[in-house]
Amino acid sequence: MPHDQRIAVPDQEFPTEPVADRLSLSSGIWPITATENEEGALALGGIPVTEIAERHGTPVYVFDESDFRKRCSRFRRAFEEFDVYYAGKAFLSRVTARMVEEAGLGLDVCTEGELAFAKAVGFPAGRILMHGNNKSTEELAAALDYGVGRIVVDSFAELDRLGDLLPRFPGVRPNVLLRVTVGVRADTHAHIATAHEDQKFGFSLVSGEAAAAVRRVLDDGVLELRGLHSHIGSQILGTAGFEAAAKRLLELRAQFVREGVALPELDLGGGFGIAYTPEDEPTGPEEMADILRTLVAKECAALGVDVPRLAIEPGRAIAGPSGVTLYTVGTVKHREGIRTFVAVDGGMSDNVRTALYDATYSVRLAGRASGAPLRLVRVVGKHCDAGDVVVRDDRLPADIRPGDLLAVPGTGAYCRSLAHNYNHVPRPPVVAVADGTSREIVRRETIDDLLRLDMG
Structure with missing residues (x-):
């Protein structure tokens, strides 16, 4: 079963104890600064989430700066001799771009828009890698103009576009990597498995392309x-x-190295998972680094070729655990013998992953303590769609009621990036917390923002 799916567990298998005891803040799914105060309220970055919600409203993405910085540093240390590119598609803002640069990481961008954020903070061009399966002429021109360090070429058409552009950039000889579809079907949801033959990315290895x-x-x-x-x-x-x-x-590379072609670099991509529930057990960066460097050295020795410089692209593994989304409960419906539906003031517009990937999340009563037994719940959104689910199956105290504050951890990656305006709902803000202070680093959208784009 894909790791991003979850099967409902019968009621009797869950303990009837306070939610705070069941879902420990040290379970690996919360930011490192997460604590609980005497009143049972969750705190992030030294600030009670009740205060964050009062000051900034809900729904709100809370971004733990300390957690993000420490994860950047942990990957930099674990993969010391690798090039480490933070995958901006997970979550990119001016603030995160600066943090990535300060941590000594590179930045992986996929579009001219993401490149614009790098340029806005003066991110070193040589440490930028540009992805994309259908990069436009304009995007490639922007990459060449800024002097990005690596362009990952995805198709023959892209080779044509680059060749046509080069006369506009005399003396420029871009560094490129060729993306290879290696024919491996990863153990994940079909929509985020990208190396098997039946998908859009890269040059096929099996066909000889x-x-x-x-x-x-x-x-x-x-x-x-x-x-x-x-x-x-x-x-x-x-x-x-x-x-x-x-x-x-490595086998493909060895064929060309034996012919005298250098191919000094090998980028193994990203996709390292995180824990969304206490049951998830992701491989840590230190173990992953040891496995990859050992494997590459062993294979190169067996193939009789030199060891290339390696690169990885962690995005979710850095940003994911650094984010928590806060919601306010609006409606509670008990369906006898089935479950309780808890409707919140956000939904699939701020977290489409549950609907899109069958993603699993945990939820916690965040604003108060409760001694009530736990009850099976489904946390749903406010949108006119039956698939509008935030947390498919979890437990909350049986006294859950309108006005309660809920926290969903593990939302730092791909939630704000994939956010949208279904039902014309404005997107939430991103509030960064650190050392007892909070600041809005991406402001909340307004109805005026939505109307401003409509030219009618």
């Missing part, structure tokens, strides 16, 4: 071919998929 792309770049002689790239998917908790992909990529 990847090898042909290497020869095309070498024959054209206008691009600097630095190496190969692979990405097998997202929210991957184990290591088997990474190991299989690395072996296939």
Whole structure:
């Protein structure tokens, strides 16, 4: 079963005890600064979430600066000899771009919009890697103009576009990696598995397309071919998929190295999973780094070739646990013998992952203590859609009521990035917390913002 899916568990298998005892703040799904005060209220960054909700309203994305910085540093240390590119698609703002740069990481961008955030903070161009399966001429031109360090080429059409652009940039010889579809089906949801044959990314290894792309770049002689790239998917908790992909990529590389082609770099992508529930057990960065470096060294020795410089692209594994979304309960409906539906003031517009990927989340009563027994609940949103679910199955105290504050952890990655305006609902703000202070780093959208775009 994909790790991003969850099966409902019968009521009798859950303890009837206070929610605070069941869902420990040290369970690995909360930011490192998460605590509980004497009144049973959750606190993040030294601030009670009741205060955050009162000051900034709900729904609100809370971003723990200390947690994000420490995860950046942890990956930098664990993958010391690797190039580590933070995947901006997980969550990118001026603040996070600066933090990534300060931590010594590179930045992975996919569009001209994401590149604009890097440029806005003066992110070092040489530490930027640009992705995308259908990069436009304008996006490639923006990358060349800024001098991004690596462009991950995804298709022959993109090779054509780059070649056509180069006369506008005399003397520029872009560094490129070729994205290879290695034929590995990762153990994750189908929508976020990206290395099997039946999907849109990269040059196929099995068909010989990847090898042909290497020869095309070498024959054209206008691009600097630095190496190969692979990405097998997202929210991957184990290591088997990474190991299989690395072996296939190394075998392809060895074919060309033996012919005298250097290919000095190998980017193994990202997709490292996180814990969304206490049952999830992701592989930590230190263990992952040891596995990958050992595997690559062993395979290169067996193939009789040199060890390339390695790169990875963690996004979710850094940003995900740093974010918590706060909601206010509006309606509670008890369906006898089934479950309780708890409707909140947000929903699929601020977290579409449950509807899109069958993603699993945990939820906690955040504003007060309760000694009531736990009850099976489904946390749903306010949108006119039956798929508008935030937390599919979890337990909350049986005395849950309108006005209660709920916290959903693990929402730092892909929630704000995928947020939208279904039913013309404005997107929530992002509030950063650190050392007892809070600041809005992405403001709340307003109805006026929505109307401003309508030219009628």
